[in-house]
Amino acid sequence: MKKIQVQSLPLYEVIRDIAEAFGSSYDENCGEYHLNLPENIGKGFIKGINFDGGFGILIYQCTFFNDVEIQFNVNKTHPLKFLYCLNGELSHRFQNGEELNTINQYQSAIVASKNYNGHILHFKANTETQIGSLEIDREQFQEKVRCELSSLHPELKTLFTDYKATNQFYYSGDYSLYIADLFKRIEEFENNDFVRRIFLEGQAYEILTNQIIQYHDDHNDSKNRSLLRRSELDIVKNAASLIENSLNDLETIDVMAENLGINVNKLQHGFKYLYGCTVNMYIQKQRLDLAKTLLTKTDFNISEIVERIGLSSKSYFSKVFKEMYSISPSEFRTNHKKRTT
Known part of the structure; x- marks a missing residue:
């Protein structure tokens, strides 16, 4: 030394x-x-x-x-x-x-x-x-x-x-x-x-x-701390991975945060820092991304896709899908089939 x-x-x-x-x-x-x-x-x-x-x-x-x-x-x-x-x-x-x-x-x-x-x-x-x-x-x-x-x-x-x-x-x-x-x-x-x-x-x-x-x-008590520590980013990444792998069976954000050992405010802060959006916006994006994959790669009908991405309403799914992509799920699938054939 x-x-x-x-x-x-x-x-x-x-x-x-x-x-x-x-x-x-x-x-x-x-x-x-x-x-x-x-x-x-x-x-x-x-x-x-x-x-x-x-x-x-x-x-x-x-x-x-x-x-x-x-x-x-x-x-x-x-x-x-x-x-x-x-x-x-x-x-x-x-x-x-x-x-x-x-x-x-x-x-x-x-x-x-x-x-x-x-x-x-x-x-x-x-x-x-x-x-x-x-x-x-x-x-x-x-x-x-x-x-x-x-x-x-x-x-x-x-x-x-x-x-x-x-x-x-x-x-x-x-x-x-x-x-x-x-x-x-x-x-x-x-x-x-x-x-x-x-x-x-x-x-x-x-x-x-x-x-x-x-x-x-x-x-402050650990549940009331508002500042996100650099070391807690790994917890935020774990939350994102959990969302991606269990879209059809997600807990509420409050329960998710408690299970991960972080308070909700810091979890939201982490998502905004890493992904530029709230937790709910991240969940919705992951659901719509998965829906696009299922529409183009499988023959699941709309009801089956809605269930697999963790939603319960076909009309709500069609609404948010169209808001995001300016086209309905059915039209998106039809256009994809035309392009590939």
């Missing part, structure tokens, strides 16, 4: 220390510092930028050839960190502790060390890992948002105002779909001038804003 000592702050000095440990160099452009991993260390990069008010962001997009441990050991209060695992996995422990906490893909962690104790980040070898880290100097930051801090959840208010680091803090959970999209925008933004700095600062603050909203949402 390769161990790297980072003994400096702020972020540009962090990049400098890592570059020195790798025997490499780094680039600077408009306050953004970028380090490409040397070929003997791995593939990818580490980059960071500081904004006004003690706020900054680090991005690790790395595949290391050996296990790498970055040890942040500075003889001063360490920044409050919001860690987001966008790909791969990351392990974290406090400098004065033994417990190693793993942050998996689609998970985030809020970490604050006590006194001058540092943070240890562990990257697994040969694992494509992408980490976003919001870094906040609480003493500087609270001067900027002192009034607004009063509206935070009590635990967060204590965390943000603890600029002397009298308490250790660790909190993890699945981050929201919207936060995932914000990091994707950062990754895809290519402008390299003044506009980029403004954009990055705006995105970083928006990530922080949505993390605070999510923290409040996390403290």
Whole structure:
């Protein structure tokens, strides 16, 4: 395992220390510092930028050839960190502790060390890992948002105002779909001038804003949480697969959501995000797609097709089919037969 000592702050000095440990160099452009991993260390990069008010962001997009441990050991209060695992996995422990906490893909962690104790980040070898880290100097930051801090959840208010680091803090959970999209925008933004700095600062603050909203949402009962987490997209995809495979025997949306362990609002949000429609619209589209297949590939009569797609009314089926395709089911079948013969 390769161990790297980072003994400096702020972020540009962090990049400098890592570059020195790798025997490499780094680039600077408009306050953004970028380090490409040397070929003997791995593939990818580490980059960071500081904004006004003690706020900054680090991005690790790395595949290391050996296990790498970055040890942040500075003889001063360490920044409050919001860690987001966008790909791969990351392990974290406090400098004065033994417990190693793993942050998996689609998970985030809020970490604050006590006194001058540092943070240890562990990257697994040969694992494509992408980490976003919001870094906040609480003493500087609270001067900027002192009034607004009063509206935070009590635990967060204590965390943000603890600029002397009298308490250790660790909190993890699945981050929201919207936060995932914000990091994707950062990754895809290519402008390299003044506009980029403004954009990055705006995105970083928006990530922080949505993390605070999510923290409040996390403290609601699971059935009352409104934010869709990135990890819950698989549940939405399972719901879509369930619909496709059991059109003639579907449960209600409420029952389906309960069986899948997700609330109805988040299920609807997931369908709009993935498929651009509500659950009912998705069901109807799947039914009509299946009806088209049965009309062209089988000799089932209309009543049999209506039953197989999970409807009970021929007239309703004809109505929605014509609304969708501007032609009746019978005419659609007749025209298809003419084309094929």
